[in-house]
Amino acid sequence: MRKPIIAGNWKMNNTKAEAKVLIQELIPLVKNAESDVVICVPYTVIETAAALTKGTNIKVGAENVAWADKGAFTGEVSAQMLKEVGAEYVIIGHSERRQYFGETDDSVNKRTVQALKNGFTPIICVGETLDEREGGVTEQVCKRQIIGAYAGISASDAEKTVVAYEPVWAIGTGRTATSGQAQETISYIRGVLKELYGKTAEKVRIQYGGSMNPSNVSELMAQPDIDGGLIGGASLKAADFSKVVNYK
Ligand code: PGA
Secondary structure, X not given: OOOOEEEEEOOOOOOHHHXXXXXXXXXXXXXXXXXXXXXXXXXXXXXXXXXXXXOOOEEEEEOOOOOOOOOOOOOOOOHHHHHHOOOOEEEEOOHHHHHHOOOOHHHHHHHHHHHHHOOOEEEEEEOOOHHHHHOOOHHHHHHHXXXXXXXXXXXXXXXXXXXXXXXXXXXXOOOOOOHHHHHHHHHHHHHHHHHHHHHHHHOOEEEEEOOOOOOOXXXXXXXXXXXXXXXXXXXXXXXXHHHHHOOO
């Protein structure tokens, strides 16, 4: 059985002072969670978040990681730096990075390799745009992104990864994929992982992301291949995020 994993993606929100308030409110609300609970936060907040959540069931993640160990990469943050401040998870290839910051399947792969090499759990994001869904190429797009992300990665490493299927048209729009649409594509993605890794694909947790919230989480989580959620907007309020975490 795959243990559900609910992860918040704060994106570019919350100063240290704001983060402190939100995390302190969140800790007691999620302490009995049956799922893994992760908050992926801006770089400047990681150390604060790790200190506040120490000894709790909340783990902390970053929202990206450099593919190189160190050197002339202005604006990037290395895995070692992230580890030092207490991050254990890292989101890689979020659609906003692909859309606005030139992230490609190749750079997603390089960042994933680096995350695994340094003991992080990568949360690898894939998903089609509205044009791609309407053009009937959802499966091709997800397949290309998965094959790209996992190039050269062994089965024993793949087992440690988490995939987030996030249809771009459902992110921040309030327009959630139906549980049927989400299940269909996620089960397709598991099939692609099966082609790459055989039985190991059964162990990889695949989240749904895109306007997941307290009112749709139960139905989505009831689907056999949906193992969790990557939560943007609803992770910015302790009451909402804790309801998603405690969906059962
Ligand atoms: P959303 O974002 O929940 O606000 O749609 C999800 C994500 O981008 O990870």
